[in-house]
């Protein structure tokens with residue numbers, strides 16, 4: 001827990017000082033100071049590719065069913081994950097699940113855009129989690 005707090009503090013600090021741009025690859029991986037993302041483009045990607053499994057509202061009510069089941073993208077379990085973690089899941093896929101790797105089909109920018117859209121699927125009452133990438 002302490003490590004998490006330190007991480008959050010570091011992220012906040014780097015965000016304020018703009019260190020994200022000056023820092024090395026590790027800072028970049030932390031996804032500090034992401035530029036504005038194109039939620040609209042993310043939405044198009046989502047409704048072209050991801051909707052089949054994740055459903056129109058991201059809750060997993062798509063046409064296709066799997067074991068393990070499709071993740072509910074609106075749930076605290078998913079929305080509570082950091083951007084870098086979600087990026088990795090989409091980029092590399094999740095082993096032994098139907099969630100494939102999208103790094104060949106989508107550019108990094110497109111993955112960030114679709115994640116920005118996924119963030120908008122969070123319920124508003126979940127502490128403002130619907131307000132973009134974190």
Ligand code: HEC
Pocket residue numbers: 045046049050051052053054064066068069070071073078081085086089090094097098099100102114115118
């Ligand atoms: C073939 C079905 C399928 C498609 C298409 C699909 N997903 Fe998934 N997705 C899954 C399943 C199944 C899981 C749950 C994996 C698990 O059990 O950890 C999942 C999990 C996820 C998660 C949670 C990852 C985590 O860290 O737990 C995210 C985010 C996600 N998908 C985003 C997307 C996005 C964005 C797209 C479109 C580019 C997409 N998915 C396309 C089936 C799919």
